Amino acid sequence: MTIDDGRVPAGPLASIAGLAPLLVFSNSLSLGVALGIAFFLAYSAAGAMALLLPARLGRPAVFAFSLTGAAVVASLTASALRLFDPFLFEAAYGRVFLSVFTLPVLRACVMPETVSDRERAIESLLWGVGYAFLTAVTGAVRQFLATGAVSTRFGAEHGSLLPIFAQPAGAFILIALAAAAFKVVIKAVRGSES
Amino acid sequence: MDVSDKTRDTWILAIAMALIVAASGFASAYASGQAARQLAKAASEAPGPSARGEAAWTTLREGSVLGRVDKRGEPAAYLVVARYPDGEFRAAASVDGDGSILDLRPLGDSGDAYSKRLAALFSGAGKGASRADASTLDASLKALVTDTLETLAALERGRTEAEDDD
Amino acid sequence: MSVIGLVFYLTLGGNVMVQWGLIPSGKRGGAFSASTLVAFLAAAALASLAHGLAFRYLLSPWGLESLAPILFSALLFGAFAALKAIRTALGKPSRPLHDEGLFPTTLVLYAVALSIGSRFSSTWLLLVGGAAAALGYVAATGFLEAIMERLELERVPEPFRGAPLRFLSAALMALAFAGVDAGFFSRLSI
Numbered sequence: 082m083t084i085d086d087g088r089v090p091a092g093p094l095a096s097i098a099g100l101a102p103l104l105v106f107s108n109s110l111s112l113g114v115a116l117g118i119a120f121f122l123a124y125s126a127a128g129a130m131a132l133l134l135p136a137r138l139g140r141p142a143v144f145a146f147s148l149t150g151a152a153v154v155a156s157l158t159a160s161a162l163r164l165f166d167p168f169l170f171e172a173a174y175g176r177v178f179l180s181v182f183t184l185p186v187l188r189a190c191v192m193p194e195t196v197s198d199r200e201r202a203i204e205s206l207l208w209g210v211g212y213a214f215l216t217a218v219t220g221a222v223r224q225f226l227a228t229g230a231v232s233t234r235f236g237a238e239h240g241s242l243l244p245i246f247a248q249p250a251g252a253f254i255l256i257a258l259a260a261a262a263f264k265v266v267i268k269a270v271r272g273s274e275s
Numbered sequence: 276m277d278v279s280d281k282t283r284d285t286w287i288l289a290i291a292m293a294l295i296v297a298a299s300g301f302a303s304a305y306a307s308g309q310a311a312r313q314l315a316k317a318a319s320e321a322p323g324p325s326a327r328g329e330a331a332w333t334t335l336r337e338g339s340v341l342g343r344v345d346k347r348g349e350p351a352a353y354l355v356v357a358r359y360p361d362g363e364f365r366a367a368a369s370v371d372g373d374g375s376i377l378d379l380r381p382l383g384d385s386g387d388a389y390s391k392r393l394a395a396l397f398s399g400a401g402k403g404a405s406r407a408d409a410s411t412l413d414a415s416l417k418a419l420v421t422d423t424l425e426t427l428a429a430l431e432r433g434r435t436e437a438e439d440d441d
Numbered sequence: 442m443s444v445i446g447l448v449f450y451l452t453l454g455g456n457v458m459v460q461w462g463l464i465p466s467g468k469r470g471g472a473f474s475a476s477t478l479v480a481f482l483a484a485a486a487l488a489s490l491a492h493g494l495a496f497r498y499l500l501s502p503w504g505l506e507s508l509a510p511i512l513f514s515a516l517l518f519g520a521f522a523a524l525k526a527i528r529t530a531l532g533k534p535s536r537p538l539h540d541e542g543l544f545p546t547t548l549v550l551y552a553v554a555l556s557i558g559s560r561f562s563s564t565w566l567l568l569v570g571g572a573a574a575a576l577g578y579v580a581a582t583g584f585l586e587a588i589m590e591r592l593e594l595e596r597v598p599e600p601f602r603g604a605p606l607r608f609l610s611a612a613l614m615a616l617a618f619a620g621v622d623a624g625f626f627s628r629l630s631i
Contacts, residue, residue, distance in 0.1 A: 098464070098604060102552065105462030134288070137281050144539035145518055146288055152510040153292070156299040159507040160306035167310035171341060171356065172363065175555040178510040179461075182551045187544040236363055236383055247362075248619060249459050253612035261605040268600075300505055307504025334501060336559065 098256070099184030100212055104219050105252040106176045108227065111235035113220020115169060119158045119177040120186070121213035127151040127181075128189035128206045132199065140192050147190035148181070155181045169235040185212065223251060307334075311342075317382055318344045318354045318367040338426040339419065343434070350377055351434065353427055357393055357419055364393040372435050374428030376400060388412060396420045444569055451570065452577035458585070459615035461552040464607060465545065465582045478579060481546070482572045484520075485553045489571025491516055492551075493558030513551055549578055581618075585610060 097104075103120055107113040130147040138146070159177045163170035180186065189209075193202040225231050229242035245251045315332035334342045339357040346352070350369045357364045365382040379397045381390070392412045397420060457463060492513060500506050521538050528535040536543060557570040588610045597606055 098608075101462035101464055102548070103462075105460075135284055138284055138288075139281070140539055141537055142285060146292065149292055149296075149511065149514050152514045153295050153299050155510045156507040157302055160299070160302040163303075163306040163310045163507070167313050168356065168363075168365065170310065171336075172358065174506065174509075175559060178513070179548075179551060179555060181510045181514070182548045184544050184548065187547065188541065191539045191541070236365065241387070245616070248615065249462065250612040250615035250619065252462065253459075253464075253608045253615060257601070257605040257608035257612065260608065261600040264603075264605070265600045296508070296511055299511065300508055303507035304504040306507065311504075336497075336501070337562070 096185045096188075096208065096212060097215065097260070099188075100216060101252075101256060102179055102183055103176060103216050104256060105249045106173070107216050107220035107223065108247045108252070109224040109235065110217070110221040110231050110233055111166075111169060112173055113217040113223075115162055115173050116176055116180065116220070117213035117216035119155060119162075120180045120183065120216060121209050122158050123151040123155045123181050124186050124189055124209040124212070125206060126154040127186050128202060128209070131190055131192050132202055132206075134192070136192065140194075143192040144190050147192075148187070151181045151186055151190065166235055172235070185209075219252070219255065223247060223255065227251065314342060314354060315344050317365075318352055319346070335430060337430060339423045340426050340430060343430070351431060353430070354382075355397070355423060355427075357423060359389050359416075359419075362387055362389060364390045366394065366397065368397065368427065370427055370431050372431065374424075374431035376424070376427070389416070392416055393420065397423075400424055447566070447570060448573040448576070451573040452580055453618050454620075455556075455574075456577045456581050456618050457549070457552050457556055457574050458578050458581035459611060459618055461556065463545075463549050463552055463578065464611050465585070481579070482575045485550055485575030486568045486571040487520075488513075488516070488550045488554040489557040489574070490564060490567045492554035493561060493567040494564070496558050497562055513554065517547065549575070553578070581614065585614065588614075 100120070103116045107116050127147045127150065130150045131143055134143045134146060136143075155177060159170065159174055162173065162177065189202070189205065193199045221231050223246045226243050227241075227245075227247035243251075246255070311332040311334065315330040318332075319330045331345045332342055333345070335353075336342070339355050341354045341356045344352045344354065344367070350371055352367050352369045355364070355366045355368055367380045367382060368376050369378040371377050376397060379394065381394045389412065392410050393416055395410075396413065396416060400420060451457075458465075492509070495512055496506065496509055500508055500512070518538070525535045553571055553574045557567060557574055561567050561570055585607070589607060592606055592610070601609065
């Protein structure tokens with residue numbers, strides 16, 4: 082699930098494609114915020130553990146501990162979500178749990194080997210904020226396109242504008258348009274630099 | 276690299292992780308208890324006859340049936356949460372011994388067309404109402420309503436049989 | 442729903458590729474050998490069974506549902522250790538758990554386990570549902586790869602080449618699959 086056709090940088094765009102399981106489900110602001118927070122916490126926990134655990138444990142052990150740490154954080158997030166809104170938990174718990182096994186989180190669990198890998202890993206932790214924000218914004222945009230309004234309350238999404246955007250097909254269309262726009266922007270930036 | 280250091284670190288981390296997992300378990304159980312109270316309250320406070328008394332919640336997660344609220348001396352009420360692509364319909368359904376719906380009370384504001392039709396179809400199924408008010412949405416919702424009614428009947432029969440055995 | 446209806450539904454309307462956004466990269470998508478396919482279906486069936494039973498009968502009664510991802514991680518590590526031991530005994534090399542090539546498979550297995558585990562409670566339906574959902578995923582990725590191959594011959598605007606086109610194709614597949622509703626198969630008695 083990587084976007085790498087040799088024309089655009091693989092990093093951020095590949096991770097956005099890796100977020101597709103969350104973006105597809107994020108069809109309202111409340112779901113988007115819940116999934117964004119769950120992803121950010123799991124991603125940060127995985128990345129921080131992979132960076133901070135002693136290298137002498139070996140890559141397989143660091144991966145296993147980081148993945149378990151991310152799973153524990155997802156578990157705590159799900160419990161907090163359940164306290165906040167049991168209906169939202171029932172609707173979203175599957176995706177909150179799945180956030181642990183999304184490609185960006187699994188990649189963050191791998192111990193960086195070289196100094197440059199470590200520097201990139203620290204940088205990619207900052208990207209986590211962006212990915213979480215993107216998940217929440219996707220939810221809000223899809224809700225607006227589908228219903229004509231944005232509601233902060235889960236289960237209060239009424240109205241009908243373009244209902245397709247509440248469905249998985251709408252998420253794929255939005256991701257495709259965003260990826261195409263990203264490629265155009267990257268090309269324009271590179272053109273102005275040269 | 277000292278092998279004993281690696282083994283020691285691994286064990287320390289494994290024990291720490293086990294303790295954190297245990298704490299997560301307690302957090303989950305606490306959240307579950309609080310959620311049960313909130314869901315029982317939501318089902319009990321819906322407009323209708325079942326508004327007083329202590330309610331016990333049982334999570335079921337069978338199809339569209341999220342759980343059951345048991346109140347002493349009253350028919351069991353099931354919390355129905357039916358999801359469709361752009362929303363969900365929530366209702367508390369009181370059922371009799373064979374699982375047929377006695378009363379259905381939508382929870383929250385059922386503002387969209389799907390919720391309104393689902394409420395009408397569930398209520399109609401319970402009261403045996405005529406289908407003079409049929410809508411074009413009914414064809415796509417009928418399977419969901421039928422499955423939910425069958426699930427409710429099976430769950431209630433199972434519960435009453437278990438009670439009789441006791 | 443009959444077993445055949447279930448298999449059709451999980452291949453079309455309830456397909457995990459479109460419902461869970463599991464779009465393959467295209468580097469290996471659709472290229473499955475028969476033994477890999479059988480192993481994948483078996484793994485999906487077992488993952489659904491293990492997750493479904495553990496969630497319903499072990500975690501749910503005690504209010505421990507939130508521990509599900511930790512449990513799945515433990516199952517994953519256990520299955521991987523067993524597989525590694527078997528391959529070592531047979532003198533075959535095994536890939537490390539942190540090999541990036543295994544990540545998409547792990548994601549799909551968990552998505553299948555979550556999707557099927559939350560839907561059924563019987564052992565038989567969990568096994569069949571898990572295998573059917575995995576089969577649906579393999580079929581859908583095959584369709585998507587075939588569409589992408591055909592589109593390579595077409596004149597597509599430059600910004601849409603590659604990933605955007607893949608997602609647009611997935612969107613059209615999702616729309617087509619969404620038309621095949623669960624209700625159609627729930628009444629099917631074969």
